[in-house]
Amino acid sequence: MIESVYVEAEVMDHPRTREVLARLPRATVHTIERYGELFNRKRQNFRLQKQQPALILARKHANHVLAAPPEYNIGGQHNFYFSHLLNCVYDCRYCFLQGMFRSANYVLFVNYEDFFERIAATQRELTTPGWYFSGYDCDSLALEPWSGFAVEAINWFRQHPDCHIELRTKSTQIRGLLKQPAIDNAVVAFSLAPDPIARALEHKAPSLQKRLDALRQLADAGWRIGLRFDPVIWAENHEQLYGDFFTAVFNALPVDAVHSVSLGGFRLPTDFMKTVTKLHPEEPLFAMPMSTSDGMVSVESQREQTLLRYCRDRILAHLPDDRFYPCQAIDDSVEPLKDG
Numbered sequence: 306m307i308e309s310v311y312v313e314a315e316v317m318d319h320p321r322t323r324e325v326l327a328r329l330p331r332a333t334v335h336t337i338e339r340y341g342e343l344f345n346r347k348r349q350n351f352r353l354q355k356q357q358p359a360l361i362l363a364r365k366h367a368n369h370v371l372a373a374p375p376e377y378n379i380g381g382q383h384n385f386y387f388s389h390l391l392n393c394v395y396d397c398r399y400c401f402l403q404g405m406f407r408s409a410n411y412v413l414f415v416n417y418e419d420f421f422e423r424i425a426a427t428q429r430e431l432t433t434p435g436w437y438f439s440g441y442d443c444d445s446l447a448l449e450p451w452s453g454f455a456v457e458a459i460n461w462f463r464q465h466p467d468c469h470i471e472l473r474t475k476s477t478q479i480r481g482l483l484k485q486p487a488i489d490n491a492v493v494a495f496s497l498a499p500d501p502i503a504r505a506l507e508h509k510a511p512s513l514q515k516r517l518d519a520l521r522q523l524a525d526a527g528w529r530i531g532l533r534f535d536p537v538i539w540a541e542n543h544e545q546l547y548g549d550f551f552t553a554v555f556n557a558l559p560v561d562a563v564h565s566v567s568l569g570g571f572r573l574p575t576d577f578m579k580t581v582t583k584l585h586p587e588e589p590l591f592a593m594p595m596s597t598s599d600g601m602v603s604v605e606s607q608r609e610q611t612l613l614r615y616c617r618d619r620i621l622a623h624l625p626d627d628r629f630y631p632c633q634a635i636d637d638s639v640e641p642l643k644d645g
């Protein structure tokens with residue numbers, strides 16, 4: 306539960322601020338000038354804040370819509386992302402947000418209308434549909450009971466069929482989506498991992514079974530679903546672990562409803578990795594053999610390529626390859642390792 310809400314003076318009277326505050330009647334409300342004075346302050350303790358994050362309500366003034374990194378591609382020619390929310394209720398050990406932000410507090414930009422206007426303006430420059438990814442700096446659904454963002458976004462995208470949205474999540478907060486008819490220009494994409502890995506690394510996130518149940522309900526209600534296996538994490542028993550996992554996932558879901566599947570290994574920018582390792586010096590994931598290349602740290606190449614290949618082959622045993630979007634190159638020339 307949120308105990309403290311900090312509100313920028315300029316959005317104190319925004320109708321969405323009032324709605325959010327009404328959903329948090331017990332929270333203490335403080336007025337601030339700019340969210341950065343709190344969020345970007347030096348010498349904050351991310352781990353301590355993560356135990357009881359505050360919520361900051363602010364206005365986003367610029368850069369509402371940005372070009373997506375190349376690995377954000379699920380078949381579209383034009384790919385963008387937007388961040389109406391910074392930070393996440395979950396606490397995944399591999400999450401890059403803890404390396405990127407000094408603060409674990411949540412920032413919700415309440416001027417959704419400006420995000421939608423900028424998406425419309427971006428789309429006017431294009432001749433083919435654009436993809437707009439939500440959930441790059443947050444989880445798209447986890448704060449839905451307070452933010453109501455996904456419901457508003459879907460209502461907006463319903464009126465703008467040339468704009469496609471991906472809501473990326475691990476959350477089961479799907480009630481708002483199930484209350485409205487599905488639209489063809491949205492994909493609700495769940496990040497999934499084998500249960501032992503989810504339990505070890507994806508702290509506070511719903512179990513694999515709960516995520517599969519949510520995906521199933523969305524698919525049954527006509528929503529297009531996405532499966533994001535990113536990051537897959539190396540394990541000595543990877544064949545057994547991921548073999549059983551993919552069987553369980555594809556047995557639980559109607560393949561026809563699956564719009565896209567993506568796959569990527571554990572990787573972090575080098576400076577983020579240094580920060581994250583300091584936050585969790587005891588974490589076995591960071592003790593694995595790693596390699597560094599082009600400013601990115603990833604699991605040592607033979608292990609990484611073995612795992613990516615194995616996962617790709619298991620995925621393609623269930624799904625046509627025109628729905629498969631690897632986030633990284635998969636090198637078939639590397640000698641694969643077998644289960645140890």
Ligand code: SF4
Pocket residue numbers: 392393394395396397399400401402442443444475510
């Ligand atoms: S769910 Fe995503 S955004 Fe949230 S902590 Fe995990 S990796 Fe980070």
